[in-house]
Amino acid sequence: MSFVIWNFALWKFVARRSIAGFRLALVLSMAIAALMAAEPSVAAPVWPRTWLPLASAPMRVRLVRGAYRDCAPQCDEWISVEGTIGAESLALLRRALDATKKRKLPILIHSAGGRADIAMSMGRLIRARGLDVVVARTEFEPAASEPRGWAMSNSAICASGCSMVLAGGVRRFVAPESWTGVHEGVVPAQTVVQTIRYYRTRTFVRGNRIVGREKVFVGEKHVSRRFGRSAPTARSYAQLAAFFIEMGMTKQLYELLHTAPSQSMRWLTPDELLATRLATENRSAETIVHTPRAPAEPPAAALPAATPTEVVIKAAEPAPGTLSAPPPLPSFLRSTSARLHCAFCSGAGRKGGGDAPPPH
CATH class of the missing domain: 1.10.12 (Lyase 2-enoyl-coa Hydratase; Chain  A, domain 2)
Structure with a gap:
């Protein structure tokens, strides 16, 4: 221009x-x-399509143990939540949390969004259990007997309805190399099938009095109606705003949501994530679920056995002006009396005087 x-x-x-x-x-x-x-141009953020298939696939919730070599045999565990938030997602998450036996494991989520009502229910469940949420994907170890893998923050996605699951975490970790986005809501296109049933009523009369009726099924037909994409109602937006406030987010998050139409995405910067409280810390998943175990310290070496020259025998001090014989040696030292004698003799036979060093 x-x-x-x-x-x-x-x-x-x-x-x-x-x-x-x-x-x-x-x-x-x-x-x-x-x-x-x-003139250099400022490139717009590009959707990380590398890992989009995993984020858009049907949701999968799994209990994972780390496969890091330096953490064996007690590697950290986490709950991997990946895929589109659908009707079964809440039940899958609840089942996984029940399997942890009340252990507070972090939740690593990688999702492109989905149903807002289910996402809010998942966020409330996570908050009730007092769990942390991390935007990260899980790379699984192939051919493992149990789900084992590595946490990856790079190119992890938490977009659209996933932000409501993230908001449910007590602590919310988003690394700078991951992607978290919001946009205006949308009611997706759907087909509603209505079933119309036909009945015939038979009336039984005795004289001038009705004594009974009978409803007889005649048939039915199915009528389908196609509804296109539409914007949510004001009531739906009010429920979403109330949810974010309930989870401790700021009003700014709700305002940023309206800056992007439903067909686009507003990717939040690290500063915006912290300012809106959608993230409590810009931290990668690798530093949360990977705790290297310190190598066990070798056992202390046994002290060497004391040699006779290192044994000090303290004799009783004689009274002033009197002489007394040294006390008898213990039985276990009598065989080394000659070496002990040399240890106590001071410079005997040595020219120049002075103490002779003990024999070794």
Whole structure:
């Protein structure tokens, strides 16, 4: 747009000038075009389509144990939640939480969204259990006897209705290399099938009095109606705003939600995630579920047995002015009396005096 404005002003200036001015305007126009092309452009965020199939597949909830080599034999565990939030997602999550036997394991979620009502119910369940939520995907170890894998924050997605599951965490961790987005709600296109049944009523009369009626089934037919995509009602948005406030989010999150139409996405920056409280910390999943175990310390080496030269025998001090014989040696040292004697003799037979070092 700026290139067009510059060219318009330039050609207007030289419109009534000479041929030389026309040539000058042509040269300047080409130079301006080259400068505009050389200006760096700011690239818009690109949807991480690498891991989109996993985030859009039917939801799968699994209890996973870490496969890191430096954590054996007690590697950390987590609950992997991946895929579209559908009608069965709440039951799958509840079943997995019940299987943990009240252990507070973190939830690693990787989802492109889904049904808002189910997502809010999942968020409330997570908050009631006092669990943390991390935006991350799980890479599973192939051919493992039990679900084992590694947590991956890179290119993990938590978009649309997934933000409501994330909001349910007591602590909410989102790494800078993952993607968290919100947008306006939408009621997806759906087909509603209505069944119409036909009955015939028989009335039994005795005299002038009705004594009974009987309803007899005649037949039925199915009528399908197709509804296109539509915007949620004001009541639905009010319920969503109340949910975010209940989970401790700020009003700014609800406002950012309306900045993107339903067919697009508003990817939140790390600062926006913290400001809206949708994330309590910009932290990767690898630092949460991977706790390297310190190598066991080797047992303390046994102290070497004391040699006779290291044994100190303290004799009773004689009374002043009297002499007393040294006390008898213990029985276990009598065989080494010669070495002990040499240890106690001070420089006997050594020229120059001084204490002789104990024999070794």
